[in-house]
Amino acid sequence: MKLCTQIERVEKTVDDFTVGPIDLDIELGTISALIGNNGAGKSTLIKMMMNLVKPDNGQLLHFGASVKSSDQWKQEVAYQPQSVLGCDLLTGKQLRDLMAPWYANWDQEMFMNLVKTFEIDLNKRFGKMSKGMQQKLNIVLALSKNTKLLILDEPTANMDIPSKQKLMDILVDWMERDERAIVIATHQVEDIKKLADYIVIMNDGKVIGKYEKEELVYRYKRYWFENGLGIEKIPGEIDRLNDRLLISNDVEQTDTFLKKNEIKIIQSEVLEVEEIITYMLMGR
Numbered sequence: 001m002k003l004c005t006q007i008e009r010v011e012k013t014v015d016d017f018t019v020g021p022i023d024l025d026i027e028l029g030t031i032s033a034l035i036g037n038n039g040a041g042k043s044t045l046i047k048m049m050m051n052l053v054k055p056d057n058g059q060l061l062h063f064g065a066s067v068k069s070s071d072q073w074k075q076e077v078a079y080q081p082q083s084v085l086g087c088d089l090l091t092g093k094q095l096r097d098l099m100a101p102w103y104a105n106w107d108q109e110m111f112m113n114l115v116k117t118f119e120i121d122l123n124k125r126f127g128k129m130s131k132g133m134q135q136k137l138n139i140v141l142a143l144s145k146n147t148k149l150l151i152l153d154e155p156t157a158n159m160d161i162p163s164k165q166k167l168m169d170i171l172v173d174w175m176e177r178d179e180r181a182i183v184i185a186t187h188q189v190e191d192i193k194k195l196a197d198y199i200v201i202m203n204d205g206k207v208i209g210k211y212e213k214e215e216l217v218y219r220y221k222r223y224w225f226e227n228g229l230g231i232e233k234i235p236g237e238i239d240r241l242n243d244r245l246l247i248s249n250d251v252e253q254t255d256t257f258l259k260k261n262e263i264k265i266i267q268s269e270v271l272e273v274e275e276i277i278t279y280m281l282m283g284r
């Protein structure tokens with residue numbers, strides 16, 4: 001697969017918090033969900049990807065060009081920040097007029113269609129729009145740049161449920177139009193479930209793993225036993241309830257152990273994606 005972004009040993013210290021060193025590749029044709037608890041460093045990493053925060057060490061490339069080298073890569077990378085400053089007095093239309101000329105591939109038809117889909121009033125000042133409406137306008141502006149990479153920082157946090165649903169469909173459609181990639185920082189399980197090919201987990205400024213979502217589902221399992229286990233710890237075990245219910249994050253090891261010790265399983269099942277993420281964010 002073709003790489004669109006290479007993050008190599010990137011590191012940034014702000015006050016007493018260090019993000020990195022981070023190594024991460026983003027491939028075209030994939031959607032990666034950046035997940036981590038509050039303060040894990042997701043927004044800082046994204047800002048480094050946009051050269052808005054300068055790393056102390058390491059390098060960051062989009063389509064082979066360093067983010068420091070020139071601004072040419074910006075034609076291929078659109079970004080929706082968590083919040084936007086300095087736009088309050090401008091209307092949606094004025095924001096469009098300011099932004100569109102900078103992007104050679106700006107898609108005006110897409111812009112107007114999305115404005116209609118999200119029922120955005122382009123004559124309203126940004127500062128007078130609701131938080132959800134501001135988010136919708138920001139994402140519509142980002143999508144219409146018609147880039148190869150889209151970086152979204154919690155795009156659905158303030159959106160109502162139908163709008164979230166619409167956005168997910170739009171993003172899936174946007175991906176299908178070309179060879180593209182999306183990086184999305186999110187706390188929304190629905191976003192992850194529906195969109196992500198890869199889950200990138202961040203904790204305490206570090207990327208602790210990049211996992212294929214479909215594979216992850218087979219790594220975790222819940223087991224119910226006929227009798228109490230009476231054993232201190234089983235390989236792969238990450239949680240236990242009443243000595244008769246066990247959660248494993250290493251199904252192969254757990255299954256081998258249970259078979260070898262002739263421990264009778266009443267039932268077993270895979271975990272929901274949100275349970276898996278919760279365990280991963282707890283470091284299990």
Ligand SMILES: Nc1ncnc2c1ncn2[C@@H]1O[C@H](COP(=O)(O)OP(=O)(O)OP(=O)(O)O)[C@@H](O)[C@H]1O
Binds near residue numbers: 014017
């Ligand atoms: N401009 C700044 N000045 C000082 N500290 C900062 C700045 N930006 C971020 N930080 C600190 O860096 C750490 C990482 O913050 P960041 O916003 O990247 O996390 P996050 O994973 O995006 O969190 P959230 O899920 O809450 O949005 C936090 O401890 C934060 O306080």
